[in-house]
Amino acid sequence: MTDGRSRRREDTRQRLFEAAVELIAEQGFSATTVDDIAARAGVAKGTVYYNFESKTVLFEELLRHGIGLLTAEFRAAVAGLPPREAVAALVRAELEYIRRYRAFAQLLLSEMWRTNREWQQTLRLLRGEAIEVIAETVRAGVRSGDLPADLDVRTASSALFGVGLVVAVDWLVFQPERPIEDVQEALLGIVRRVAQT
Amino acid sequence: MTDGRSRRREDTRQRLFEAAVELIAEQGFSATTVDDIAARAGVAKGTVYYNFESKTVLFEELLRHGIGLLTAEFRAAVAGLPPREAVAALVRAELEYIRRYRAFAQLLLSEMWRTNREWQQTLRLLRGEAIEVIAETVRAGVRSGDLPADLDVRTASSALFGVGLVVAVDWLVFQPERPIEDVQEALLGIVRRVAQT
DNA sequence: ACCTTTGCACTGACTGGTCAGTCTAAAAAC
């Protein structure tokens, strides 16, 4: 392969990510053991350490992977859209993403506002990247006059991001029987002031 | 009554609560050791076990204590207010509470949506109590016609609760320099559809 | 006044278990 990694190895890494994300979402990083992750992924413990330097590095790469996907979907969602629709599209993209990667979203919600953890710096950085995509859109909306000029872009963007997370995860955890359309509806209602839909 | 002994013991329990809430907010329940809690509270490890059955029970009593306070403030905030103003008052009370007990709010945000933890059932119950206060208010608003009749009370109430948490904690963690008035403003803007302020 | 007892609150060394990370030799996959 061009990057020197075989497909097989990539598969193993993927399975480890999936096992880790589920367990960490349920129990948290500290309560999840490497033996658990290996067992759920169906590989030997040594394989975890063949593929990742440490438990912490595995988690950091997992964060990078997951937020990278989210950021990419944000970018795709707003491409070429006028500001009004772009904000609504961001909300939809976030919900769609959370529905697909529910465990990752849950994990993110739980670990996002921690302080004093080794990987905290990494997470802070990645969060900044995702929010920057939102901020670009909001900024464009303010510039074009579609959004109120007095809107604080930084606060609005991070609030938008956080609100989507919390409402969607709350839905997945506490009211999974509700159809996603209702949640989308509720969320768009909540952010109407920014979205102006 | 308030004999010297039990007052002393109550002080110790209070100090343990304060130490535990800070450490767990920063690091999470599993990553926080009983030795850490004892050290920060300035007592010996044995004292923790003299006052609480186990680490888990300490945490559960902490949750009960913290959410009990929040629920009480919610009730006090809406007492005698008409529905329109009551919802806004709830948001203000939540923000005020989070500002005062920032560590507890952070802890709540991080542990609220976990599954598969021993104390999960306790937390779910307590969350229900706090949200019920909000739901009563929203329900009254729907009944009186001040809030839209098609509003889903359960979803709206838990969304209201979660949104306040996430926006306020995000503010405390990532933009502590911003004045609280801005955050209150932003939050009221976000929930305007429900609050109708 | 002066011991003596009682029991509460607390102490900190200790125990038994758990877990991240290591290592090896051999097999499987490519």
Next chain:
DNA sequence: GTTTTTAGACTGACCAGTCAGTGCAAAGGT
């Protein structure tokens, strides 16, 4: 023949929970 994975024993650190013992203040006895 090189890379990747296996199985699992092992180590050392760490940690929840225990327990015999200390200090002390109030009660009771003399």
